[in-house]
Amino acid sequence: MSLSLSVGVAPGPGRRALMPALALLAVAAAVATLVALSTGSVALPLDRTLSHLAQAVGLPGTPLPARDAAVLTTLRLPRVLLAAAVGVTLAVAGASLQAIFRNPLADPGLVGVSSGAACAGSATMILGVSGLGLAATGLSLATLLPAMAFLGALVATLLILGLARSDGRCSATGMLLAGIAVNALGATGIGLCSYLGDDQALRQMTFWMMGGFGAAAWGQIGPALVLMAGATAALMANARRLDLYALGERDAFLLGLDPHRFATRTVLLVALGVGAAVAVSGLIGFVGLVVPHMVRLWLGPVHRRLLPAVALAGATLLILADTAARSIAAPAEVPVGLLLGAVGAPVFLWLLRSRAGRAIL
Amino acid sequence: MLHAEEVSVTAGRARLVEGLSVALRPGRMLAILGPNGAGKSTLLSLLSGERRPTLGRVRLDGRDLHALPPGRLARRRALVTQHPAAGFAFSVDEAMTLATEIVPAGAAERRRLIDESLRAAGAEGLRDRLLPQLSGGERQRVAFARALAQLAAGRRTVEVGGAPYLLLDEPTASLDPAHQHHLLGAARSWVERVGGGCAVVLHDLSLAARYCDDGLLLAGGREAWSGAMADLPVPVLERVFGTRFARLPLPDAGGWVFAATGQGVGG
Numbered sequence: 093m094s095l096s097l098s099v100g101v102a103p104g105p106g107r108r109a110l111m112p113a114l115a116l117l118a119v120a121a122a123v124a125t126l127v128a129l130s131t132g133s134v135a136l137p138l139d140r141t142l143s144h145l146a147q148a149v150g151l152p153g154t155p156l157p158a159r160d161a162a163v164l165t166t167l168r169l170p171r172v173l174l175a176a177a178v179g180v181t182l183a184v185a186g187a188s189l190q191a192i193f194r195n196p197l198a199d200p201g202l203v204g205v206s207s208g209a210a211c212a213g214s215a216t217m218i219l220g221v222s223g224l225g226l227a228a229t230g231l232s233l234a235t236l237l238p239a240m241a242f243l244g245a246l247v248a249t250l251l252i253l254g255l256a257r258s259d260g261r262c263s264a265t266g267m268l269l270a271g272i273a274v275n276a277l278g279a280t281g282i283g284l285c286s287y288l289g290d291d292q293a294l295r296q297m298t299f300w301m302m303g304g305f306g307a308a309a310w311g312q313i314g315p316a317l318v319l320m321a322g323a324t325a326a327l328m329a330n331a332r333r334l335d336l337y338a339l340g341e342r343d344a345f346l347l348g349l350d351p352h353r354f355a356t357r358t359v360l361l362v363a364l365g366v367g368a369a370v371a372v373s374g375l376i377g378f379v380g381l382v383v384p385h386m387v388r389l390w391l392g393p394v395h396r397r398l399l400p401a402v403a404l405a406g407a408t409l410l411i412l413a414d415t416a417a418r419s420i421a422a423p424a425e426v427p428v429g430l431l432l433g434a435v436g437a438p439v440f441l442w443l444l445r446s447r448a449g450r451a452i453l
Numbered sequence: 454m455l456h457a458e459e460v461s462v463t464a465g466r467a468r469l470v471e472g473l474s475v476a477l478r479p480g481r482m483l484a485i486l487g488p489n490g491a492g493k494s495t496l497l498s499l500l501s502g503e504r505r506p507t508l509g510r511v512r513l514d515g516r517d518l519h520a521l522p523p524g525r526l527a528r529r530r531a532l533v534t535q536h537p538a539a540g541f542a543f544s545v546d547e548a549m550t551l552a553t554e555i556v557p558a559g560a561a562e563r564r565r566l567i568d569e570s571l572r573a574a575g576a577e578g579l580r581d582r583l584l585p586q587l588s589g590g591e592r593q594r595v596a597f598a599r600a601l602a603q604l605a606a607g608r609r610t611v612e613v614g615g616a617p618y619l620l621l622d623e624p625t626a627s628l629d630p631a632h633q634h635h636l637l638g639a640a641r642s643w644v645e646r647v648g649g650g651c652a653v654v655l656h657d658l659s660l661a662a663r664y665c666d667d668g669l670l671l672a673g674g675r676e677a678w679s680g681a682m683a684d685l686p687v688p689v690l691e692r693v694f695g696t697r698f699a700r701l702p703l704p705d706a707g708g709w710v711f712a713a714t715g716q717g718v719g720g
Contacts, residue, residue, distance in 0.1 A: 107544070194541070335551055338541045342534060345503060347603065348527030348555045393541040 107392040110401070117404035121176070124411040128172045131415050133423055134163045171308040174317070175414040175428075176407040178305070178373045179383075181320040181365040183406025184399055186380020187387075188327050191334040191395065192358050193256070196388070197268065197444070199381035200245075200366045204274030206377070208248025209241040209363075209370035210301055211281035216240040217297050218289040238316045242367030248274050249363045253355075303374040303429020305414050316372040323365030328403070330358060331395035338393065376429045378436025379406055385443060454478055455500055455518075455530070455618045455650060460509035462495055462674075469495040470674045472509075477650035479616035482641060484661035484682060485654045487671035488694055493654045494535060496671070497620045500652060501532040514615060527555045528607030530618040531600035533593070535626065542583045545576070545595050552603040556610050566605045573639045574598035575632065589627035597624055597636055601643060608647070619643065621653040625660065633657070637664040658690070658698075658711035691718050 130136045136156065144161060146153030155161060182200060189198040189205075200206045216237050221227055226236065255270035282301070286294055300307075333354055336344040341351040369376070383406045384398065391397050410428070417426045455477040462469045470492040477483060477500065485493045498504040499511055502518040511518040513529060521529075543551075549567045558566075571577040576594040579587065587595060604617040621640065625633040637653070641664045644651050655661045661668060662682050670678040670685075672693045678686065690698050690711070697716040700709050 191541070332551075332554065335543075335547075339543070339548065339551065342503065345523055346501065346527065346532050346534075347552060348524040350523050392547070393543055394547050 107394075107397070108390060110391065110397045113391055113401055114404065117401055117408065121404050121408045121411070124408045124415070125172055125176070128175070128411045128415040129164060129168050131419055132163070132168065134160065136160055136164060136168075166309070170310050170313060171305050171414065172411055174305050174308040174313050174372060175410040177317055177320050178369045178376060179379060179406035179408070179410030180403045181324050181369045181406075182376065182379040183383040183402045183409075184324050184327050185362045185365045185369075187384035187395070187398060187402045188330070188334060188358055189362055189380070190384060191338045192355050192362075194338060194340070196385055197381070199378065200362065201375065201377035202268070202381060202440075203252050203271035204248045204278060205245045205252070205363060205366050206370050206375055207275045207278030207282075208251075209245040209367045210375055211278040211285070212244025212247075212367075213237055213241040213371055214282050214285035214297050214301070217300065218285045218293050220293075234312050235315050238319055238368040238371040240367075241371040242319070242364050244278075245363035245367035245370065246360065248278065249359050251277075253359060299427065300374045301429075302427035303376040303432070304417065304425065304427045305373055306425060307372065313372050316368040319368035320365050323361045323368070324403070326361050327358065327365070328399050330354075330361075331399050334358070334395040334399075335393075338395075374427075374429055376410070376432055378432050378440060379409060381443075382436055382439050383409060455511070455513050457496070457499055457506070457511045458509050460496075460499055460506035460511060462492075462499065462504065463507045468674050470499070470506075473671075473674070473676055474509075475500075475652075475669055475679070477618055477652050479650050480644060480648050481667060482644050482651045482653065482665045483667045483669060484665035485652055485669050485671065486656075486658065486661060487677070491671040492674040493671055494622055495674075497532060497622050497652065497654060500618070501530055501620050502526050503532070513618075524555065527603065528610060528617075529604075529615060530620060531603045532620040533596045533600050533622060533624050535622045542585050544580075545571075545582050545584065545587075546580050548584060548595070549580075549599055549602050552599045553606040555603060556606050558606060558609060562609075563606075566602050570598045570602035570605060573601055573643070575635045575639070590629065590632060593624055593627050594632065594636065597621070597639070601639075604647070604649065617647065617649040619649055619651040621651065623654050623656065625655065625657065633660060640664070658685070659709070662709050662711065 126138055126141065130138045130141045140156055141164065143153040144156040144164065147155055156164060186199050189200065189203070190196050192198070216224065216233070221231060221233055221236055224236070251274050252270045255273065256266035286297065289297060333349055336347050336349045337351060337354060339347070344351045384402050387398055387401045387405055391401055413428050413432055417428045417431050420426060457473060457475050460473050461471045473492070473496060475483070475496065485496060487493050495504065499506055502511065502521070505519055513521065518526070546567070549571065550563060553563045553566050568577070571580060574594045574597045576591070576598045579591055579595055582591070584592070584595070600619060604619060608617060619640065624636055628636060637660055640651050640653065643649065653665065662685065665682050668678070668680065668682045668685055669676065670689065670693060677693045678689045687698050687700050694713065695718055697714040697718060699712045699714055701712065703710055
């Protein structure tokens with residue numbers, strides 16, 4: 093079974109214009125942000141939230157009462173920002189991985205990158221800073237967790253690249269099989285961690301793994317935000333080279349790209365971004381799969397057009413998903429990871445049946 | 454000059470190419486001939502810098518090809534591979550644009566390079582099609598157009614005297630007879646207009662005799678014959694291919710056509 097995918101065969105000759113699409117997505121992201129900021133157990137009316145934000149940046153407006161202002165700036169803003177950052181990171185990382193694997197089924201969650209990060213993250217949580225023998229360094233768990241998650245993501249990615257490649261390309265079968273193996277390894281590691289952990293650590297770890305932005309507080313998310321921003325910016329600057337790489341390793345070289353160096357660099361950046369995202373928000377699946385795929389159907393596969401749109405769409409999706417997770421069972425919170433899994437898994441199946449079914453399997 | 458000197462390639466225990474020397478000269482077109490598995494594609498991938506020789510070296514204007522970074526190489530040589538990959542659903546226009554982006558240029562300039570190259574390859578009608586939806590022959594014409602666009606873009610920055618080199622691996626394999634002539638005619642006129650060097654792997658000896666100046670006949674990774682195409686000796690051909698050939702004069706245009714008769718060569 094030799095699988096080579098052709099992705100998002102959009103009908104018709106012309107591509108949709110980029111600027112209106114980006115404008116539409118930007119408006120959607122802005123609306124999602126405002127809705128997310130005003131929704132919650134303390135309802136903040138939209139107009140007063142806007143007015144407060146305006147005066148905070150020096151425009152005319154009236155501040156909210158102190159309690160509401162505190163809810164807005166210490167609870168909601170970091171949470172929305174984190175959801176947006178994770179959405180951007182996972183979506184851009186997914187799109188990049190798909191170009192590197194030349195395969196639209198590549199997703200950080202599916203091929204085991206996230207699970208590698210989660211495994212390393214769990215170990216860090218269970219063992220703690222001192223358990224890892226790093227007490228002397230004075231590092232906090234918030235700093236250490238992204239670093240360890242990055243390492244876990246990196247090891248997983250390299251494993252998959254090594255296992256799935258033959259003749260310089262990653263087939264869909266090879267990649268999915270390698271993903272199953274790496275996911276199983278990750279699950280074993282996570283299982284071992286839960287076996288070793290005490291009740292409190294276990295509970296913390298379980299909720300973290302389900303995925304969510306409940307832990308968002310300015311002090312906790314700083315290091316991860318910086319890592320995600322850096323990795324995403326570097327991936328987005330790669331757009332043209334991703335196009336070359338997507339043409340095939342051979343063509344990429346003939347058109348002036350060093351394909352091996354580029355693939356390695358991209359994989360490292362993906363691992364860095366996904367590791368940081370997993371560290372602060374746990375396992376949030378399918379964003380990296382579904383968002384790039386949908387946007388590709390809409391705007392075509394050229395990454396200079398794709399990546400900005402993918403970033404905006406990823407942010408919007410996760411902001412909305414988090415808002416829904418906070419609202420549907422209020423005052424309880426549904427983990428966002430579970431919510432997205434419930435929506436994403438059927439979409440993945442549909443994708444496998446419709447496109448891949450015709451084009452590859 | 455693009456020059457392979459005494460190159461050998463071994464893969465595992467197999468010797469793909471052994472002790473070959475070949476020079477591509479500006480303004481000349483070289484036919485690389487030989488039976489399946491004779492090492493023709495391996496030779497092209499050596500000349501493109503894609504593959505490193507196990508022994509010997511390849512030089513571009515005296516400099517070792519592998520010392521040049523891929524970005525510089527891309528301005529000087531293009532290779533049209535035998536099975537152009539489809540992959541992601543880029544449109545023809547998008548793939549062409551990527552090829553011209555090896556150097557900085559304005560949008561209007563790119564447009565012009567792409568238009569000219571598509572026209573030269575007889576592929577102007579395919580511009581808005583998606584790569585995976587093209588037929589084999591259409592894909593070959595687009596790959597050829599892309600190579601022309603790449604070299605045209607590359608020439609905008611090439612230092613004085615640095616001729617470009619166009620490497621074609623069985624570019625006519627999926628083309629109908631009219632398009633075969635069109636493509637090789639376009640390659641020929643590129644050679645004459647730009648002063649570049651071209652090497653083309655062909656199975657059709659008549660096409661090779663018609664469009665190429667020089668010939669290199671390979672057998673088992675070694676050189677069986679090389680020289681001016683006009684002097685291609687039929688007995689050597691028959692020995693290498695293991696079948697008899699008829700060499701017939703073309704009634705109007707002059708030159709020769711070759712036809713394999715299928716009769717075995719005794720002893």
